[in-house]
Amino acid sequence: MTAGKLMVVAIVLCGLIAGVSMYYLQVYHFYKEVPATGPEDVLLTTLAGDLTALPHSDFRAIDADSSPIRYRACFTTDVTPAQAAATFEPYEGAEPRVAPGWFDCFDAESIGTTITAGKASVFVGHRNIEYGIDRVVAITEDGHGYVWHEINDCGDKAYDGTPLGDDCPDRASFEKDQ
Template sequence: MTGKILGIVILVCALVAGVAMYYLQVYAYYETVTPTGTDDVQLTTLNGELETILYEDFQAIDSESSPIRFRACFTTQTPLSTLTSTYEQYLGAAPRNAPGWFDCFDAETIGDDIRNGRAQVFTSQRNLEFGIDRVVAVTEDGRGYIWHEINDCGDKAYDGSPMGEDCPERETGGN
């Protein structure tokens, strides 16, 4: 009898721990970003200046627990051809999955659109924080998506490779 009770207690503890871990990963650390309405969607021009583009329907989530958890969706009336001729394109970007409840951001569909040429990826801001770039993808029909990418300097810093001269100085925290 004691073995059954002990088995049930272990099973209940495992179930509670599993549910708690799932909740913490998918829901707990994300916060809805309140849009400013004026500078939520910015791209880097071909001359290196940051410029806000016209956008609507902005939704975003973020988390302080990781620099790459930011995801956003929006729409724009600016034609893709205008964006391509005005703003710096970002090569090699691949969207990361968003939590299922943030249903406007489907990384698989966005990735397919990028690979098939139905979307272009632009630089929003390089080194938003050390090693992390903000990128913006815009589809032919004006749907837009924003996420953070680990850049080459970030890859080198995180895997211990020597940093190149093109990498900015890394800030070190106190303590």
């Protein structure tokens, strides 16, 4: 084999190894399953601003330390979207984030379609669970629930370098309080 062919094989092999490694890291390695711990696994913000546990079962969740928006969870509940709307703060503009294929209970496209069709409602789980990140909870008419993280307005500003407005908490004091 000539030196040129050997170099091509080495470059292709390195690219293939790097590609497979990145795929594995993004889809499997960084995620870990979050064990169910009890009623506080699914919290919602009431219209009065208090956090309250939502009765649920069949809780499954994943998370990763590599990004604050990798959290996903699924559960079932007897609470209907209409019942939740009477008690909990709605969340406008939420868009479910795609989960790894192996976490099969969370299909972002299907959840998004259900929300758009009006067969699910989205509520504030916990505002600023991390700086600039809100946890949101969707409840469907058929008793399924989904949780994920959304970047809020302060997070958008903080991450793109736009000056934070007066409506955003001070980041340094926020992180100190956490």
